[in-house]
Amino acid sequence: MLKVQRPTTAKTIISPSRLLLWVGVVLMVGFCLAPVLWQLLTSFKTNAAIATIPTIYWPSWDQLTEAHYIGLGGEFLRYMGNSFFVSLISTCVCLLVGAPAAYSLARLKIPGENIILALVLIVSLFPYVLLFLGLLEIVKAVGIGNNYLALIIPYTAINLPLTILVLRSFFQQLPKDLEDSAKMDGYNTVEMLQHIVLPMTIPALVTTGILTFIFAWNEFIFALTFITRPEMQTIPVAVAKIGGASVFEIPYGPIAAATVLGTVPLVILVLLFQRRIVQGITAGAVKG
Amino acid sequence: MTQDTIRQRDQRTGWLLVIPALVILLLVFAYPILRAFWLSLFAQNLGTQLQAEFTGFSNYGRLVGDSRFWQSLGNTTIFTILSIIAELIIGLGFALILNQTFRGRGLVRTIALIPWALPTAVMGLAWAWIFNDQFGVVNDLLLRLGILETGITWLGEPTRAMFALIFADVWKTTPFIAILLLAGLQSIPKDLYEAHAIDGASPVQSFWQITLPLIAPQILIALLFRFAQSFGIFDLVQVMTGGGPAGATETVSIYIYAMVRRYLDFGYGAALVVVTFLILVGAIALTAFLLAKARINVSGER
Numbered sequence: 218m219l220k221v222q223r224p225t226t227a228k229t230i231i232s233p234s235r236l237l238l239w240v241g242v243v244l245m246v247g248f249c250l251a252p253v254l255w256q257l258l259t260s261f262k263t264n265a266a267i268a269t270i271p272t273i274y275w276p277s278w279d280q281l282t283e284a285h286y287i288g289l290g291g292e293f294l295r296y297m298g299n300s301f302f303v304s305l306i307s308t309c310v311c312l313l314v315g316a317p318a319a320y321s322l323a324r325l326k327i328p329g330e331n332i333i334l335a336l337v338l339i340v341s342l343f344p345y346v347l348l349f350l351g352l353l354e355i356v357k358a359v360g361i362g363n364n365y366l367a368l369i370i371p372y373t374a375i376n377l378p379l380t381i382l383v384l385r386s387f388f389q390q391l392p393k394d395l396e397d398s399a400k401m402d403g404y405n406t407v408e409m410l411q412h413i414v415l416p417m418t419i420p421a422l423v424t425t426g427i428l429t430f431i432f433a434w435n436e437f438i439f440a441l442t443f444i445t446r447p448e449m450q451t452i453p454v455a456v457a458k459i460g461g462a463s464v465f466e467i468p469y470g471p472i473a474a475a476t477v478l479g480t481v482p483l484v485i486l487v488l489l490f491q492r493r494i495v496q497g498i499t500a501g502a503v504k505g
Numbered sequence: 506m507t508q509d510t511i512r513q514r515d516q517r518t519g520w521l522l523v524i525p526a527l528v529i530l531l532l533v534f535a536y537p538i539l540r541a542f543w544l545s546l547f548a549q550n551l552g553t554q555l556q557a558e559f560t561g562f563s564n565y566g567r568l569v570g571d572s573r574f575w576q577s578l579g580n581t582t583i584f585t586i587l588s589i590i591a592e593l594i595i596g597l598g599f600a601l602i603l604n605q606t607f608r609g610r611g612l613v614r615t616i617a618l619i620p621w622a623l624p625t626a627v628m629g630l631a632w633a634w635i636f637n638d639q640f641g642v643v644n645d646l647l648l649r650l651g652i653l654e655t656g657i658t659w660l661g662e663p664t665r666a667m668f669a670l671i672f673a674d675v676w677k678t679t680p681f682i683a684i685l686l687l688a689g690l691q692s693i694p695k696d697l698y699e700a701h702a703i704d705g706a707s708p709v710q711s712f713w714q715i716t717l718p719l720i721a722p723q724i725l726i727a728l729l730f731r732f733a734q735s736f737g738i739f740d741l742v743q744v745m746t747g748g749g750p751a752g753a754t755e756t757v758s759i760y761i762y763a764m765v766r767r768y769l770d771f772g773y774g775a776a777l778v779v780v781t782f783l784i785l786v787g788a789i790a791l792t793a794f795l796l797a798k799a800r801i802n803v804s805g806e807r
Binding site for chain 2: 352438457
């Protein structure tokens with residue numbers, strides 16, 4: 218029904234299809250935002266207001282507090298810092314390793330190219346729970362438990378398939394003449410990559426980097442398994458631990474505040490880079 | 506320099522550029538899977554004092570009779586099928602809406618992305634709070650609407666706990682499907698609809714005869730990705746229900762994790778990993794086959 222697109226509608230009357238469209242828009246926005254807004258509201262309510270039945274949707278001033286945020290303390294900033302550090306480093310490593318591979322798979326006709334691509338596609342479908350047992354053994358054997366390398370290397374790996382697929386489709390769209398003339402001028406492949414191709418690739422690198430950063434920030438099972446020292450935890454694990462901290466009384470206010478703080482960086486990324494994220498998701502999944 | 510040596514040098518550079526990525530992928534993906542195959546042939550648990558003892562296929566024998574495994578597999582299947590069906594329908598609705606032109610579309614697209622970007626483990630807690638028995642907003646809304654007389658238990662009751670999990674998963678992953686399907690919708694030429702309308706087709710007919718067949722590849726790709734992710738769902742379940750009540754929402758991944766981390770049974774855990782891996786590969790191969798067929802159909806129609 219929504220597919221009707223007749224420009225004949227008079228301005229004063231809202232056509233049924235337009236009305237239906239707007240009902241859809243309102244439902245969609247409500248569905249996507251309601252849980253987030255609900256956490257936001259809870260995070261500012263006093264404990265008494267949280268535990269009031271029936272639920273308070275429009276709290277008065279004295280039912281509001283910022284105590285839950287303050288209660289999280291400096292520890293929480295530390296977790297944010299940990300997440301930021303791990304996500305940023307693994308994103309950089311991933312681009313550094315993935316971009317050359319993507320270029321090679323797009324341009325330099327190496328034998329076995331299709332096999333490598335198929336491999337990359339297949340591993341992007343693996344659930345991480347199938348990997349943590351083997352990785353746990355490696356982490357123990359090498360002695361990098363409670364070391365961020367135990368997160369940075371797997372995070373790089375889980376983001377490599379996406380990076381390679383997105384950047385490969387980007388490189389394939391670059392005009393080949395440019396590289397040919399660079400070679401005429403006597404550049405070898407690596408020099409040409411550095412001086413000619415890389416500068417043009419920066420927008421695509423940013424697109425990919427945002428996605429890999431988000432995936433690294435959100436990863437749970439490796440962070441839960443390989444990092445056991447509380448002060449080294451990343452946001453998803455730290456927040457989940459607050460949820461299970463007390464047996465007798467679940468601290469709803471602090472949990473809500475923690476979920477809000479832990480998701481703010483991602484909401485900002487989405488607000489700033491919506492278009493790029495959409496591009497990245499479609500390029501990573503559709504072309505390949 | 507001849508063409509041949511240039512080509513050879515290009516190939517050598519090509520390999521050098523690919524190798525670091527390949528090494529990392531093999532280390533993090535291939536090794537753990539192969540290792541699980543090997544380890545599944547050994548008993549390595551508290552009974553053997555964590556020493557590996559070769560036991561052949563006995564882990565697999567145990568698995569056949571392990572009702573907890575079959576229950577978790579059943580739970581995973583129910584969760585996967587129901588959540589994917591709901592996500593496809595709602596995601597298609599989202600995509601159709603976002604494909605229209607209306608004021609504020611950019612903002613709406615941004616908002617529709619937010620659930621996708623937020624950490625599942627963190628939002629799982631938010632959902633547990635929303636479905637809270639005493640103070641949860643779901644109960645409150647249903648009471649206000651007169652659908653319920655008294656608040657009900659959500660996460661403590663098997664069916665409703667599964668419902669809550671599926672609801673939270675649908676919220677989280679529908680945007681991903683919507684984005685993929687939107688890309689498909691945008692690639693359909695507008696004149697197809699115009700020609701179809703001139704032939705006297707209604708919008709509903711156009712939807713079934715043009716839209717759906719032409720976005721079939723995107724639907725299958727979305728299915729493929731979502732199936733794999735959904736089948737391995739871990740963080741949402743771990744945070745929201747922990748697999749409870751009484752194992753009613755325990756998925757295969759939760760069971761594997763408990764087997765390794767809580768019961769320290771590495772050999773049997775490895776066997777569970779292997780079987781889950783094989784089920785997944787089989788299902789993916791089937792979808793990939795359908796995908797290849799759908800592509801041919803689409804290009805044949807054009």
